[in-house]
Amino acid sequence: MLHCRESARFLPEVTLGIQAKEFNLGFIRPESVSHADIISTVEFNHSGELLATGDKGGRVVIFQQELESKNQPLCRGEYNVYSTFQSHEPEFDYLKSLEIEEKINKIRWLPQKNAAQFLLSTNDKTIKLWKISERDKRPEGYNLKEEDGRYRDPTTVTTLRVPVFHPMDLMVEASPRRVFANAHTYHINSISVNSDCETYLSADDLRINLWNLEITDRSFNIVDIKPANMEELTEVITAAEFHPNQCNTFVYSSSKGTIRLCDMRASALCDQHSKLFEEPEDPSNRSFFSEIISSISDVKFSHSGRYMMTRDYLTVKIWDLNMESRPVETYQVHEYLRSKLCSLYENDCIFDKFECCWNGNDSVVMTGSYNNFFRMFDRGYRQDVTLEASRESSKPRSVLKPRKVCTGGKRKKDEISVDSLDFNKKILHTAWHPQDNIIAVATTNNLYIFQDRL
Amino acid sequence: MCRLAFWSMSLQCWDDALVSALVGWPPWLEASVQHSSQFWMANMYSKGTKRKFFDSVDAAMDNKAALYSRQRQSLLDMSLIKLQLCHMLVEPNMCRSVLIANTVRHIREEMTHDGSWQLVTEAFGGSGPSDHLVATEVLCRSSALEQQGGGPKLYSVMGYDGCREEEVVTDEALCSVTFSDGAPSLLGTIDHCWDRAELRMAAVENRVIKDSGSEVESGEGAKTVMGQVFGTFEIKNVAPGSDLALEELFSAVDASYYDLDTMLTSIQSTPKMGPYNLLDSMASSHGPTSNSSCRTDLSELDHIMEIIVGS
Numbered sequence: 001m002l003h004c005r006e007s008a009r010f011l012p013e014v015t016l017g018i019q020a021k022e023f024n025l026g027f028i029r030p031e032s033v034s035h036a037d038i039i040s041t042v043e044f045n046h047s048g049e050l051l052a053t054g055d056k057g058g059r060v061v062i063f064q065q066e067l068e069s070k071n072q073p074l075c076r077g078e079y080n081v082y083s084t085f086q087s088h089e090p091e092f093d094y095l096k097s098l099e100i101e102e103k104i105n106k107i108r109w110l111p112q113k114n115a116a117q118f119l120l121s122t123n124d125k126t127i128k129l130w131k132i133s134e135r136d137k138r139p140e141g142y143n144l145k146e147e148d149g150r151y152r153d154p155t156t157v158t159t160l161r162v163p164v165f166h167p168m169d170l171m172v173e174a175s176p177r178r179v180f181a182n183a184h185t186y187h188i189n190s191i192s193v194n195s196d197c198e199t200y201l202s203a204d205d206l207r208i209n210l211w212n213l214e215i216t217d218r219s220f221n222i223v224d225i226k227p228a229n230m231e232e233l234t235e236v237i238t239a240a241e242f243h244p245n246q247c248n249t250f251v252y253s254s255s256k257g258t259i260r261l262c263d264m265r266a267s268a269l270c271d272q273h274s275k276l277f278e279e280p281e282d283p284s285n286r287s288f289f290s291e292i293i294s295s296i297s298d299v300k301f302s303h304s305g306r307y308m309m310t311r312d313y314l315t316v317k318i319w320d321l322n323m324e325s326r327p328v329e330t331y332q333v334h335e336y337l338r339s340k341l342c343s344l345y346e347n348d349c350i351f352d353k354f355e356c357c358w359n360g361n362d363s364v365v366m367t368g369s370y371n372n373f374f375r376m377f378d379r380g381y382r383q384d385v386t387l388e389a390s391r392e393s394s395k396p397r398s399v400l401k402p403r404k405v406c407t408g409g410k411r412k413k414d415e416i417s418v419d420s421l422d423f424n425k426k427i428l429h430t431a432w433h434p435q436d437n438i439i440a441v442a443t444t445n446n447l448y449i450f451q452d453r454l
Numbered sequence: 455m456c457r458l459a460f461w462s463m464s465l466q467c468w469d470d471a472l473v474s475a476l477v478g479w480p481p482w483l484e485a486s487v488q489h490s491s492q493f494w495m496a497n498m499y500s501k502g503t504k505r506k507f508f509d510s511v512d513a514a515m516d517n518k519a520a521l522y523s524r525q526r527q528s529l530l531d532m533s534l535i536k537l538q539l540c541h542m543l544v545e546p547n548m549c550r551s552v553l554i555a556n557t558v559r560h561i562r563e564e565m566t567h568d569g570s571w572q573l574v575t576e577a578f579g580g581s582g583p584s585d586h587l588v589a590t591e592v593l594c595r596s597s598a599l600e601q602q603g604g605g606p607k608l609y610s611v612m613g614y615d616g617c618r619e620e621e622v623v624t625d626e627a628l629c630s631v632t633f634s635d636g637a638p639s640l641l642g643t644i645d646h647c648w649d650r651a652e653l654r655m656a657a658v659e660n661r662v663i664k665d666s667g668s669e670v671e672s673g674e675g676a677k678t679v680m681g682q683v684f685g686t687f688e689i690k691n692v693a694p695g696s697d698l699a700l701e702e703l704f705s706a707v708d709a710s711y712y713d714l715d716t717m718l719t720s721i722q723s724t725p726k727m728g729p730y731n732l733l734d735s736m737a738s739s740h741g742p743t744s745n746s747s748c749r750t751d752l753s754e755l756d757h758i759m760e761i762i763v764g765s
Contacts, residue, residue, distance in 0.1 A: 097754050098545045205548040236549045255549050292553045351550045
């Protein structure tokens, strides 16, 4: 299950060989590949040392990068399992007679302030703040207690000693520190920590709330797009994110393909946007599915804060925050699916929510596709590549080959035709290390970590 | 779980939904629904190419506009069925529901423009298809569908901890549309909502008859198919004798409905209008008189169903 091999750069101009590691999230229950193992979110922490995944069963699994070893100076450390805990449990809403899924929709790390790590994880209704701390010493030599914990008879104590810390096997503990509940009527789709490290936002289909990390019984509603008459509802919020540097700015995207940038200094309720980003529809491509494929599934600011990226069904768009009229760059992820929209509508694949991510210096963006393919777009070199995350392509000492989808006419060798694509194998969640060329790619229930050679 | 065994639906994939929704259905029905789906798929794939996949009967229709209209109709049918299927154990994805509803609205607007929607309206004797879209919403737990005037009203209530709102769909319009023959209000509400399986079977049955070969012109095709689809949601003016068994069943259900509901849900102390007030009003108006606020909590009706079927 674990592979490690020689590697090279990602980008297409050099040989693509990737040091790969594959994790099957079913390793905890290896006897079955169950629904609960479906990965639902992937996120690196701010240093990149830790990688958190959430799954449909409400579990969070954290991987930690090993320190670079002297034996393999050309390889960065591998990622190994660091901690596993059950974040959310299934619940039942008795008022509506509906189940509340325990699936982890999003995980966001807080910047590290002390020895412990903190992350926010959320399901459809409840956000939790988890503290992950290490314990590698334990005190021994108590006066009133025996080593096994039994209390000693005080009358037998004749001398006093100071307990000392002895090393022990590393133990990683995860404890819930805050539970932010009962603030969302609809399903939470996004959480985002503010750059002030004190507040964060949570967004559901119709509302966005602002929380203080210390206060769990109150949140402020800052965006509300619920119409007075629900019969008039035609648009929902699909994603939201705080600006990486400006603590007063956030954006949210909608199912109609618009992005609104809001400034919290302007008013308490940010229903009036400061900027509206929308690309005019291409009349030649208009169909009954135009609106559905324009629905934005993910929005991410660049690390610099100058750009933002949006993902809709067929494209990735880069927007300059200073220009609202149209994106500055548009990348086709899988344009060959445009003629298949009818059947993708029928099997519901057209509603798949793909995520996207930036690399550390905002020069490359990455997103997933079907058939376990994922795509990278180099903004500077104007090149793109399609790669596959699969066991076959991750064999030891082989390079990660670029893949190509044949759209019509003669199919060349090694190309795959559109009709052979497996639409059940979709890569919805990807993450890029904040500094290095290390990526985490989640297939249905496997996690692949690829890194290039230094 | 009994509920899963009975309704057994999943939205992961349309195919999965079809398969799992058909658990427990008779084989002839399964075949016909899948046939419809494949027929639709064949239509879609053949768009723009030679119509090799069409029935020989339909080969007579050489009109490109007719083809487009037919495809549009199929898309409308499928969208409506998708909305129906969105009622499940877990609250349906609102974004998906809204997008499908917008698609339906878009198709309807286009059909209104080229006049084919008028045929539908006439077919239903003046009661607009919007009323039937009302019915669609009721069957779909999501409150995200567009309605025209007279659609279900939604009440926002403050939940038990003061921070939550609960949306409750009431289908006043539904009640007013569906009963014109003095049938008990409860009958109409529940009938329309709980016996989806039976109604859907009827719709598919009609569809099978249609597909299996009558010559249909595009206008009439739209009319009949939409009639079938919308017909599943409409409670027709049933002859008094024909649903005796059903009525008996319902009368047996009624009392236990409220008991179960009281048992299942905690009583709220909020003075505002809530789902329980509506149920209380239903209880008090139980009988042939009232058409007013009828609440349709479909999952609770499912509970009732289980109890009946289980016993």
